Amino acid sequence: xxxxxxxxxxxxxxxxxxxxxxxxxLSVRRxxxxxxxxxxxxxxxxxxxPGLVRALFVEAxxxxxxxxxxxxxxxxxxxxxxxxxxxxxxxxxxDPHLYxxxxxxxxxxxxPQPEDWERAAAxxxxxxxxxxxxxxxxxxxxxxxxxxATAMWANVHGLVSLELGSAIPxxxxxxxxxxxxxxxxxxxxxxxx
Numbered sequence: 001x002x003x004x005x006x007x008x009x010x011x012x013x014x015x016x017x018x019x020x021x022x023x024x025x026l027s028v029r030r031x032x033x034x035x036x037x038x039x040x041x042x043x044x045x046x047x048x049x050p051g052l053v054r055a056l057f058v059e060a061x062x063x064x065x066x067x068x069x070x071x072x073x074x075x076x077x078x079x080x081x082x083x084x085x086x087x088x089x090x091x092x093x094x095d096p097h098l099y100x101x102x103x104x105x106x107x108x109x110x111x112p113q114p115e116d117w118e119r120a121a122a123x124x125x126x127x128x129x130x131x132x133x134x135x136x137x138x139x140x141x142x143x144x145x146x147x148x149a150t151a152m153w154a155n156v157h158g159l160v161s162l163e164l165g166s167a168i169p170x171x172x173x174x175x176x177x178x179x180x181x182x183x184x185x186x187x188x189x190x191x192x193x
Contacts, residue, residue, distance in 0.1 A: 002044045009035050010042060011059050014052060015097035023107045028052070053107050058116055060098035065123045067091035073126075077133035078140075078187060084127050085156045085183040092160045099164055103157065127153060140190050148190050155186040 013034045017025045028049055032039045046052040067087045073080055092099050100106060102120075112120070131149040134140035140148060159182055162168045163175040172178050 002041050006037060006041060007045050010045065011056050012097065014056050015101060018106050019097040019100055026107065053110050056101055057112050058119065060101040061120045061123060063095055063098065064091045064102055068123055068126045071126060077130045077137060080130040081152060081187055082183060084130060088156045089160050089179055092164060096164050138192055141192050152186055156183060
């Protein structure tokens with residue numbers, strides 16, 4: 001049966017193949033074999049490899065966005081900024097096989113549709129909103145909220161990329177501790193003096 005459970009298993013397996021072996025490993029036949037289904041199931045659910053890659057992109061951002069959306073805005077925008085950073089890390093650790101799909105080029109020649117880019121861009125909105133509230137409350141510097149949010153996003157992205165790649169130097173400490181210290185230091189650098 002070509003149901004949602006099979007669809008998600010295929011997407012997870014596709015993400016894992018891409019993350020571990022690269023785009024050349026991703027074929028409809030290989031994917032069907034990995035999941036224990038038929039190529040007909042892949043074609044039925046996705047229409048072929050291009051549809052599969054697009055669905056993988058959309059699913060990666062859906063899961064990522066769900067983690068960020070779980071952070072309910074509070075009266076403290078700075079606490080929200082930190083919570084969103086932690087949610088970003090949790091998402092990456094929960095679905096490391098989708099991380100490269102989020103912020104890389106998973107398959108050469110793949111171009112998301114405009115509506116897919118809109119969904120992807122919407123994942124930045126919770127952070128931008130929290131930063132905007134911090135600026136308006138006088139807690140953060142009177143700078144462009146987009147600049148501040150981008151700097152914070154880049155900090156978190158870099159830290160998570162290092163952690164997933166096992167590239168945080170051991171002498172720096174536990175990845176969770178490095179992450180927490182770094183996001184707090186970044187936020188402190190944007191605080192109004």
